[in-house]
Structure formats: C-alpha cells, structure tokens
Amino acid sequence: MNELYAVYFQPEDWLAFRENRRFNPGDTVKSVFPSPFPFYGAVRTALLKKYGVKLNYHQKVDLSRDLIEKIGDENDPGMIRLFGPFLYSEQHGEKKHYFPAPKNVYKHGSVYKIMRYFDTEVELDDLKLGLAWIPEYDNVQEAEEKYIEARELIKLQSGESFVLCNPENFEIESKLGVALEKSQKKAQEGMIYTMAFYRFKDGGFFMLTDSQKTVEELSKIDGVFLGSKQRWCSLKIESFSHNIFKRIESKEIAIELITPAIYDNGIVPKEGRFGEVKIKAIAAGKKIAISGWDYASGKPKPICQAVSPGTVYYLEKIPEDDENIIKQSFYNQFGFGRFVYIPFKS
Helix, strand or coil: CCCCEEEEEEECCCECCECCCCCCCCCEECECCCCCHHHHHHHHHHHHHHCCCCCCCCCCCCCCHHHHHHHCCCCCCCCCCCEEEEEEEEECCEEEEEEECCCCEEEECCEEEECEEEEEEEEECCEEEEEEECCCCCCEEECCCCEEEHHHHHHHHCCCCCCCECCCCEEEEEEEEEEECCCCCCEEEEEEEEEEEEEECCEEEEEEECCHHHHHHHCCCCEEEECCCCEEEEEEEEECCCCCCCCCCCCCEEEEECCCECECEECECHHHEECCEEEEEEECCCCEEECCEECCCCEECCCEEEECCCCEEEECCCCCCHHHHHCCCCCHHHCCCCEEEEECCC
C-alpha cells in the first residue's frame, strides 16, 4: 500500500446520519453510524461549488467529462478514493484513531482475549465451517467496548496484550424536529419527530486514502456540509503513520473488516472463499442496512444488506493478493470491504 493520509472531518456543531426512510408523525428516528456515501456526497458537492457548478435540489447536473473524471458518479469514485469513516479524538495536539473492535474479542476477567478456532462442522448458508469459540468457562463476559485505538490494534496484531475502548469525546443526544411543507417554511400538521445525533467534544470523523490525486483534489476545499440538515465540518489532511494494514507474522491468520462489505452470498463471499483462500470460521455481528440519498430525485437509494465492520474471518492461509479480498465486495471502489490482518490460535 502507498503512503496513507487521513482526511479529518471536524464538525462545528452536532451531526446526524438518519435512517433512510420517510418520517411518520411522532417518530423516533435513529442516527446510524454513517457509511462512506454521505462523505462522498459532501466532498463532491464542495468540489463542484469550488469549480463553479451551480447545484439545484432535485435537479441532476450535466457535468463535463473532465469533471466526471475528477469527482466520479454513482458507479465510479473518480479521483476521490476514500475508505472509512472512522472516529478520532484530539486533545493538546495529539490525535487518537478508533477502529471497529473485532467481533472475536471477549473478556476473561479484566484481560481481553481472541476466540480460538475449533475444528468442527457447522452449516452456514450451505457452507460447512468451523467455530470461533471461547475456551474459558468462568469469569467470561462479552466485551462491551465497541472500538479499538490504532496503537492497541497494532499490539493485537503483534500478539501483545491489548485493550478495547469506547471513545469519550462524543455523545449521542436527542433533538426534536418538525417536518416542513414542501416549498414552504411552515410545519406539516402532526409531523413532529425525535432524532438522535452525534455531538463531538474534541474530534470527529476521519477517512483514509492512499491516493495522491485524492489528496490534491481535497486540498482545494476547506470544509464540507455533512449529514442530515447539512452541518459544517472543517476538513484537514495529514499523513497517517500507523501501519495497521501490514501483513503480520502468524501461522494462523484472520482478517477483520474495518468497513462494511457487501458480498454476493450474504455474510460470506461466493463459495466461502476469498480468492484461493478458504474461510475456516466467522465471528460476525448483525448485518447493517446501507443506502444513500439521491440528490437529484430527493429520495432514498435502494437499501443493501451489508456485513458489519468488526466481522472476523478465520482463514486457512494468508492470501496471495490483498486486492483480491477487497474486490470481493460490491462498492469496493468506494471503500467497502477494507480489512486488517489479525492472528488467532487453535
């Protein structure tokens, strides 16, 4: 992988990424962890304005071939190649970067451990797989923390003791909203709803890229309007020094998804393989709904069911080509299907 850069989105105020469905009177609407699509949309909009393109809501813009090559379209990211988003915090000039915690981590007492591989046969979607299992019986609990900081992830990859965490730099609050009449600034009758949203203290979201062209394009803008109600986020780009994507030295190897993945066979790729490598066992969470907002039509895009970040696949051997694993996922060109290597034991 080429040199990595982190693109930081620091919100001025609260941010919300709501479920892609229409409001009903009295609804409580979830604020979901965002997919890459809102960030692509925000960046593209900011770049189009920078290039002098006038945007009108519910109207598709005719772009020159040169602009399409730069910012892409619904099927191609163009020069904007990002993956994420992830969370970060910053205090006294020091940033911490948080990734999804692996689903195969549990706590034995106060120690975090990785589930072992048990060679058995369990049927999953017409496949016969082994098990990721917990060998201890006493003083075992599910890890409540949902994230792992970059330096702790490197410790896990090296076989050292590590810890998980829940970042303390953001809160999820509730906000009362009122739906407006179309083309009028007055409330629709009975359309009052409650929406959850993120409020960051120090930090925000970040995405990663190894594309110099992406860095050059994004360096042209100071910030973006992001999420529901289009809240302002300043944008900064810095070199990302944590080498979490390296291949690790382990006889028993697994991959952990750090972004969602959409496979042709549900929770696993076709035939239960990543290219030439067979999947031995899976530690997975619930699937998540992935969609987006069609700016031209003003309607949600079709929903896809994705494998959630943090899902771990135990492999029979290390793959020959990392790109073959990434390309198993739909929308991989938009950052879906990204992973890191982690070890396991039988």
